[in-house]
Amino acid sequence: MSSELLDALTALEEQKGISRDVLIEAIEAALVTAYKRNFNQAQNVRVDLNLQTGSMVVYSRKDVVEEVEDDRLEIALEDAKFINAAYEIGDVVEEEVTPRNFGRIAAQTAKQVVTQRVREAERGLIYEEYVDREDDIVTGVIERQDARNIYVSIGKVEAALPVNEQIQGEVYKPTSRIRVYITKVERTTRGPQVIVSRTHPGLLRRLFEMEVPEIYDGTVEIKSIAREAGDRSKISVYAHNEEVDPVGSCVGAKGARVQTIVNELNGEKIDIVEWSEDPVVFVANALSPSKVLDVQVNEEEKSTTVVVPDYQLSLAIGKRGQNARLAAKLTGWKIDIKSETDARELGIYPSETSTFVPREDAEEVKFDLYGDDEE
Known part of the structure; x- marks a missing residue:
């Protein structure tokens, strides 16, 4: 014995x-x-x-x-x-x-x-292994599906991808490989439960860290992300080295880096804009690809009034207000968009106090993978 x-x-x-x-x-x-x-x-x-x-x-x-x-x-x-x-x-x-x-x-x-x-000891070891991977990205294989969840094998555990964490319209085929973001690891009586997401902004952040060496090594920093998963996202980036172009680093040669991420997210559009501590510049950048004529800031209400050319009003607002909505989420500022004609009639443009200088290349700030978004 x-x-x-x-x-x-x-x-x-x-x-x-x-x-x-x-x-x-x-x-x-x-x-x-x-x-x-x-x-x-x-x-x-x-x-x-x-x-x-x-x-x-x-x-x-x-x-x-x-x-x-x-x-x-x-x-x-x-x-x-x-x-x-x-x-x-x-x-x-x-x-x-x-x-x-x-x-x-x-x-x-x-x-x-x-x-x-x-x-129990095995479950404890598995829990300790995966709890350290919260807020990380993993590649798994789709195993099965029920009314509430997609189940993805990510090694020693089967992670749950809830309905509210799935990208609307995305097809999840059994045995296909998929990248997911670990949002939560919990102890349960049946062992560790891992919850993953395809819609979390952290997924987009991790994908950029994997594809852009300058972000991985800290030369370029992702400052904020606004995401409507499956449709469009905006990220703001900043380079700690003045000689580095943060937007260009993320876009890559001929858009190769961002295109890889777009493909991973099944065509989700991604706007990459340069972050600035000046809200005037940041808000103008965030409304890319629209050209901006003026940005007027109300510090007390943390709001801005943005003037754009008449022909670009729909582009600045975006379909169903998406471009303006994402820009507001990205910057943390309320954004009220006015056409040039309306602004002149209201007497708010040109503003005597504004110091905003429109960029000549404002329409080229974003690498255009998608064409325009006008209604």
Whole structure:
């Protein structure tokens, strides 16, 4: 029995990565349970498992006291000294109480308990592995689907992709590979539960970190992201080195870098704009690809009034207001867009206090992968 036990423990340690000490503790705890259940014993006991011989010995444990109240848990000092004269009040006396047929009963009863402890240890290891991967991107294989979730195999666990984290209109075919963003890892009675997303802005951030070396090494920083998954996103970027073009770094030669990300997101449009600490410049950039004539800022209300050429009003607003809405999310400023004609009629353009200088290349700020977005 000893060789079989040692072989089993060694195999579990190597194959499952579970410490032998954890397994031994589980076995001894199971044997204590088996003893109390099968022999109707309520006293304190411990089980000594000898891996060399394979023997299992049960010891009762009694506290040495002056006056005994429960002889199952306590022993009088006088009786303890009869066993060993060195015993004093507060010591613990151990006495072997191994039943004759304990080995067979213990093995049967302990099997289920040990299996459960091993399973819990495995789940703990898996949880520790994946909890450190929250807010990270992983590649998985679509396994199956039910009314609420798509289930994606990402290694040792099957992650759930809820309906509200799925991109509308995206088709999820079983056995196909997919990149997902881990949003949450939780402990449950059935093991670790991993929730993943295809709509989270973090997915877009991680994809850019993977495709753009300048972002990965910190030369270029993603300052903010506004995303309407499956349709359009905007990201603002900033270069800590003045000689580096942050937008150009993200776009890549002939748009190769951003096109890779667009393909991964099944055609989701991505506007890349340069971040600025000046809200006038930042808001103007955020409304790309529209050309901006003027930006007037209300610091108290954290709002802006933006003037654009008449022919670009629909482009600045975007379909169903999407371009303006994303620009507001990206910058954190309210944006009210006026055409040049309306602004002149209201007497707010040209503004005597405005210092905004329209960029001549404003329409070229974004690499145009999609054509214009006018209604």
